[in-house]
Amino acid sequence: MSDWTDMTLDDVAYIQIGGTPSREISAYWASTPDSGFPWVSIADLKENVIVETKERITEKGILHSNVKPISAGTLIMSFKLSIGRAALAGVDLYTNEAIAAIKPKDTRIYSELLYYVLPIVAQNAITDTAVKGATLNKASLGKLSFRVPSECRKQKKIVKILNTIDRTIAKTEALIEKYQQIKAGLMHDLFTRGIGADGKLRSPREEAPELYQETAIGWIPKEWKIKSLAEACDWYSGGTPSRKNSDYWDGDVPWLSPKDMKLFELSDTQEHITRSVTAISYRIMPKNTVFIVIRGMILAHSFPVVYSNNEFCFNQNIKAISGRGNLDNRFLAYWFVSKKSIFLKKTTESTHGTKRFDMKDIYELYIGIPSNDEQNLFIGKLDLISKKLQLGQSSLDKLQRQKSGLMHDLLTGKISVNVNPAP
Incomplete structure (x- = not known):
């Protein structure tokens, strides 16, 4: 070179x-x-x-x-x-x-x-x-x-190439932000107005007060039932097997911890435990379970919620939740996501300064529960926008990998750039 x-x-x-x-x-x-x-x-x-x-x-x-x-x-x-x-x-x-x-x-x-x-x-x-x-x-x-x-002209050519992929990344990020705003607005409307028999959002209460009832959580559609989370859900606690015993680790059972909970849907975890330890004292939750973080500094700024696509064990900083009766777990998971701000306001601090929930406060929160048919309509609409977000994020991840590889190749000379001869 x-x-x-x-x-x-x-x-x-x-x-x-x-x-x-x-x-x-x-x-x-x-x-x-x-x-x-x-x-x-x-x-x-x-x-x-x-x-x-x-x-x-x-x-x-x-x-x-x-x-x-x-x-x-x-x-x-x-x-x-x-x-x-x-x-x-x-x-x-x-x-x-x-x-x-x-x-x-x-x-x-x-x-x-x-x-x-x-x-x-x-x-x-x-x-x-x-x-x-x-x-x-x-x-x-x-x-x-x-x-x-x-040659400065070659430097400028490299910049031009990288600027092009940067612009594509910026457009993809803007699209993701747009979908996030749409999803947030849709969640708000769905969990306050719901979907009527015509398959559309109910008219706001100001326009059709006869469609709503006043409850402990505000005005909700008349058809909905209201229950506390203690009444509406089964709650399960997790734990951490001894790390001193190698027989407990590197098995085939995914073991969920807060560091895994970066996506709404999850099929695998960073660490795994063996079935021998689960047979002793660690519960395996089935596919389609809801998980939330209840302890950890991540609660200072975020409220991770996971809907599982696989069976999971989980640690003591997480609760596993399953809806009772007609409460669909996927509907429940979306409900938790929609109430992020409420949950973050419920955090307290332990004597060591770690963020945590007082579970008594959480169990006393109320959830409005529509019919199964209406819950399925919720899920369909939210799955659709979630899919768009997922595709957007996948495109962004791919672009960022491409940029990283391209930068390496251009900035090391592995890929040469050609410019027209100087006049």
């Missing part, structure tokens, strides 16, 4: 570190979203281009701190805590001290190529012998070394 050049970041770019105005002086911080100046923290580095920030600083904050102005189009990248998060400044802005602004000194390097190259190099550097065990700082950032095509 004789047409590639080795360089360090100090060779080709200026590095500028941000700062944070004193939190103790309110005059340094803008009080409204349309006042002050954008101030980027690591939490803002979620988009490719930064235009809006969670916090903004005032002119006084700028004058009385070590923040430095960063012009639109400049690359910014985190180098502390979450190392290697990168974005381009979409407007003139400022950053905190965990973020570096990187601006090319000359035409040897195309700024947007650094957007793709530097995060990989920075993440690799924290385990490199040159900086092993060290926190990245301005000096170590400057020592980051990388190889790029010598």
